[in-house]
Amino acid sequence: MILTSLELTPAAFEAGTGWAITPRGACNGERCVPLPDPGADRLDVAELASRIGMPLVHDAGHGLWALGPAAPEGRALLSAQAPELTLPDVEGRPFSLSSLRGRKVALVAWAPY
Numbered sequence: 216m217i218l219t220s221l222e223l224t225p226a227a228f229e230a231g232t233g234w235a236i237t238p239r240g241a242c243n244g245e246r247c248v249p250l251p252d253p254g255a256d257r258l259d260v261a262e263l264a265s266r267i268g269m270p271l272v273h274d275a276g277h278g279l280w281a282l283g284p285a286a287p288e289g290r291a292l293l294s295a296q297a298p299e300l301t302l303p304d305v306e307g308r309p310f311s312l313s314s315l316r317g318r319k320v321a322l323v324a325w326a327p328y
Contacts, residue, residue: 218280221260228258232282234267241267243285297322 216231225236234241240249241263248266260282264271270283297320300312312320 216282218260218282219278221280222257223260224256225258228260228263232269232284234263234285 223231228241229235232243234243236242236250236253236258237247238253239247240253241247250263250266260280261271263269264282267285269285270281272281272283273279274281297312301309304310
């Protein structure tokens with residue numbers, strides 16, 4: 216979900232994420248996360264992301280925020296920094312992901328199964 220502000224209405228948050236804001240808190244199916252004020256007319260997206268386990272990244276140059284989907288328990292990345300990874304390039308030479316440090320990188324993975 217791409218955002219221009221870190222404040223949303225409960226309806227906008229639900230439409231963009233599938234998490235309903237109820238008296239019990241933010242709920243997705245049977246999973247509910249308590250909120251400080253579930254009856255508020257505006258939600259603090261940074262607080263919700265932290266409580267639910269949704270990644271939230273900021274592009275200061277464009278004034279945008281990206282809110283990712285909640286990961287299953289214990290599977291969320293704690294930062295947007297990738298671990299060291301070295302694989303052969305198309306010519307068989309080792310290529311380390313860390314050689315791109317400081318640049319924005321998109322990793323695409325594919326498996327035939």
